[in-house]
Amino acid sequence: MIKSIIGHPVVLLVAHRIAMGLLLLFAASLLIFAGTQILPGDVAQSILGQSATPQALANLRAELGLNEPAVTRYISWLVGALHGDLGTALTNGQDIADAMGRRLGNTLFLAGCAAIIAVPLALTLGLVSVRYQGRWPDKVISAVTLASVSVPEFLLGYIVMFIMAVRLHAFPSVSTVYDSMSLLERLNAIALPVTVLVLVVLGHMMRMTRAAILNVMQSAYIETAELKGMRPFRIIWRHALPNAIAPVVNVVMLNLAYLVVGVVVVEVVFVYPGMGQYLVDHVAKRDVPVVQACGLVFAAVYIGLNMIADVVSILANPRLRHPK
Amino acid sequence: MSDIEKPVLEIRNLKIEATSYPPGEAPQDITIVEGVSLTLAKGKVMGLIGESGAGKSTIGLSSMAYGRGGVRITGGEVLVNGVDILKGGAGALRKLRGKTVTYVSQSAAASFNPARKLMDQVIETSLAMGVARSEAEARAVALFEKLGLPSPKTIGSRYPHQVSGGQLQRVMTAMALCPQPELVVFDEPTTALDVTTQIDVLAAIKEAIRDTGVGALYITHDLAVVAQVSDEIMVLRHGHMVEHGTAQRIIHDPQEDYTRDLVSVRQVNHAEKPAVGEAVLKINDISARYSGLKFDVLKQVSVELTAGQTLAVVGESGSGKSTLARVITGLLPPNGGSIEFCGRTLSPALKGRSKDDLRELQMIYQMADTAMNPRQTVASIIGRPLEFYFGLKGAAKRKRVQELLDEIELGEGFADRYPAELSGGQKQRVCIARALAAKPKLIICDEVTSALDPLVADGILKLLLNLQKEEGVAYLFITHDLATVKAIADKIAVMYRGKVVRYGNREEVLSPPFDDYTDLLLSSVPEMRLGWLEEVIAHRKMDAGGE
Structure with a gap:
């Protein structure tokens, strides 16, 4: 029994994808480390300032381990990261894992709220525009989503802020959150950035869903369903969508990854204490360990979500799930 | 007039058009079918035969008021059980399609949804008609058995890619018969099959038509095939009717030149050349x-x-x-x-x-x-x-x-x-x-x-x-x-x-003497005479019984 599960082609394929994902993550860690090494400037100099004596700089460099060869530093960084130790921030001496944990939680909360609204909404709008292809609902949905994708997100952010916060006073314009806030208060605080994020990712997902399903709608089995007298929505839902899962999941995952990784601008606009702001702050201070840690976390999220998309695509294929 | 005397399908003066888009020119309407009329009594099989472009599939689909691509029915009447289906709305058509009139396509492999199990697809319309799932499944299994599918009780739980092309074509026939329709449109159902597979599927379809008493339009380009299953044959060319008559008469006494060409096709022959030279x-x-x-x-x-x-x-x-x-x-x-x-x-x-x-x-x-x-x-x-x-x-x-x-x-x-x-x-x-x-x-x-x-x-x-x-x-x-x-x-x-x-x-x-496979192959090629299918099947049963 166990042998037959292990030998199943799907298990092999999934294992292969996961292995590739881990390899990719390893490669990403190399790139991140190499990238921060070739950045101009000197950390010791930026900590101590222009007036530091050469002796003090040398001491600090030795203390930070900056004199070790790059390979040694990379390995000790990677081993630390694997143990959950991302090092300490150079600028304020805080433990990075601790400081980032709370920020990451905030970002995931924001991205999660946006995803819960955006994904079902995008799929529904995609299905509706397929059902009424070429008619007014399709055209309205296309026009609105295209417009919302086309506007730069910081502009979108200020427009939303102007209308909802300044004019209507419906929601706060600054999304500050504290530990002591209740869930409802938190949701109220992030309403505007969530709106912006939904508008930003909605168009892409909706259009891809529409395109993927329309592609399937050309198939002979859709004609079969029509000739069986099935209702149009049932045809789309039961016959077309199951065959469009792979491309839809891929684009959904790409957008989820964007929600986590790409929120930097929106977080800054709304002064939301998430990963994005944390990263921007520390890039400005040349705090290399923090930048490396953020890069690694972003890469892991990105690769992880795409890996899930790959695995779901494999599992959605009946030919792979049920071999002859 | 009682219901029984009404023909299941009556087509009067059908006209079908499509819009073609020649490169660099303005789109123009072209006529695909014109002036075709036919009457099909309950339980009878009519063969529609012709070459590609004859309009036979288009006529077949018109009995479900369906046009492929940009094809439109622009004239005439299509009466199913005496009711003109061209005048009904979308709701009436949904009640007709897949219930009163069903369709078997040329490529079952493409016509089944790859993501869903065969049984779900076979009983889909029956469920939509309000038949209980257990009842519908029992009907499907009975049809699988009648059509000679292996392990009829479990084949429904498979996915389309898990069964062979010939089996899939039979499952599609079962899907068409499951809602107990009055008319089935068979659109080249055996054309994509190997010749040794075709003969079994053909026999299964013929038996199923006979046992269920359903009327059928049988569309094919192969006159030898249509001669085996049809009561009547209509010969079509370029969207017009060429000739119409009983299968017997069309095969043995064709009146039109074009029909004669079709019947006597394969005139090409040459003497076997001996192997000389290098x-x-x-x-x-x-x-x-x-x-x-x-x-x-x-x-x-x-x-x-x-x-x-x-x-x-x-x-x-x-x-x-x-x-x-x-x-x-x-x-x-x-x-x-x-x-x-x-x-x-x-x-x-x-x-x-x-x-x-x-x-x-x-x-x-x-x-x-x-x-x-x-x-x-x-x-x-x-x-x-x-x-x-x-x-x-x-x-x-x-x-x-x-x-x-x-x-x-x-x-x-x-x-x-x-x-x-x-x-x-x-x-x-x-x-x-x-x-x-x-x-x-x-x-x-x-x-x-x-x-x-x-x-x-x-x-x-x-x-x-x-x-x-x-x-x-x-x-x-x-x-x-x-x-x-x-x-x-x-x-x-x-x-x-x-x-x-x-x-x-x-x-x-x-x-002769043939090896087993060559014998099977040669005897499976349809011959242009009535009763050939029965002879071959009977012959094979006898052979199998004798062993």
Whole structure:
């Protein structure tokens, strides 16, 4: 029994994808480390300032381990990261894992709220525009989503802020959150950035869903369903969508990854204490360990979500799930 | 008038149009079907027969008020049980389609949703009609059994890709019969099947029609097939009715010239040529497999072909006949054996072959459409090998192109046309000219007539035979169609599961005593007479009973 599960082609394929994902993550860690090494400037100099004596700089460099060869530093960084130790921030001496944990939680909360609204909404709008292809609902949905994708997100952010916060006073314009806030208060605080994020990712997902399903709608089995007298929505839902899962999941995952990784601008606009702001702050201070840690976390999220998309695509294929 | 006397389907003066979009011109309406009327009594089978473009599928689908692509029913009446379905709205059509009238398509493999189990699809309409799931499933299983599907109780839990093409075609028939319709439209249901599979499916369909008492429109281009299942036959051409009568009369006493042509098709014949002169091609013990497969798709194949002769390689899908062509052309290097071509040993891989090797070995494909660059004119398609192999340019090239066009019986005006402006038969002729341009010793013809209508295919075969007489070129003719084999071959190799099971001169191979497979293959080819199907089935049952 166990042998037959292990030998199943799907298990092999999934294992292969996961292995590739881990390899990719390893490669990403190399790139991140190499990238921060070739950045101009000197950390010791930026900590101590222009007036530091050469002796003090040398001491600090030795203390930070900056004199070790790059390979040694990379390995000790990677081993630390694997143990959950991302090092300490150079600028304020805080433990990075601790400081980032709370920020990451905030970002995931924001991205999660946006995803819960955006994904079902995008799929529904995609299905509706397929059902009424070429008619007014399709055209309205296309026009609105295209417009919302086309506007730069910081502009979108200020427009939303102007209308909802300044004019209507419906929601706060600054999304500050504290530990002591209740869930409802938190949701109220992030309403505007969530709106912006939904508008930003909605168009892409909706259009891809529409395109993927329309592609399937050309198939002979859709004609079969029509000739069986099935209702149009049932045809789309039961016959077309199951065959469009792979491309839809891929684009959904790409957008989820964007929600986590790409929120930097929106977080800054709304002064939301998430990963994005944390990263921007520390890039400005040349705090290399923090930048490396953020890069690694972003890469892991990105690769992880795409890996899930790959695995779901494999599992959605009946030919792979049920071999002859 | 009681319900029983009302015909299940009555079509009056049907007119069907579509919009065509010729490149560079304004869209124009073209008439696909005009002035067709027919009446089908309950439980009767009418065969609609004609070549491609005759409008037979379009008429079939009109009985469900359905038009493929931009096709529209613009005139006439379609009455199902006395009610004009063209006047009903979308709701009425949904009640008709899949319930009163059902459809079996040519390619069941494409017509089943790959993501859902067979049973779910078979009983979908029954459930929509309010039949309980258990009742619907019981009906489906009974139909699976009637249609001779293996393990009828469990086959429904499989996915479409898990059953064979012939089985899928039967499942589709079960799907059409499950809601207990009054009319089934069979649209070329056996055309995509191998001939030995076709006979079983045909018998199953015929029995199911008889037992359920359902009326049927049976659409096909193969008169021999339609003769087996129909009570009446209607012959169609270019969207008009040519002739209509009982199956008996159409087959044995056709009135119109066109029908006579269809009945007597396969007039091409030639005397078997003896093997004289040197061998062009000697294949010794070739074995081959595709990477990733754990078994050989060709197993120690040896055949020989003499200059000016035709070797027909015949077999069903999966027999390895096209793989043999790939090995000979060097696309798939074999893992054993050798190929001798005009006295020299060919390099197994394409890379190792000389320009002369390439020139003397040409190929013609099944799909002339995809074998030509749609953006090149006929002159540049045929001119390319002239330039590549012989360095011809300018007027000399133009002159040679014209000679070749004359040889394939296409006139002056064709040189500057694009492939899209040619008919299927003309396209295949251009491909033949392109192969001839290289002055080859051997042409591999891979199912070159399979995609063509019978009358057009006959023209191509005649042309190939004439060219052979004039140029002395040898053909390796790959086909699944035994009628073609009989028409053109000097030698025959019968392939089955990667092996040559029978090989020799034509008369030898086609004369008894047969091996089991060749016997099965030959006896499965539909013959143009009524009652043939019953005879073969009875014969086979007897054989099986005797063992």
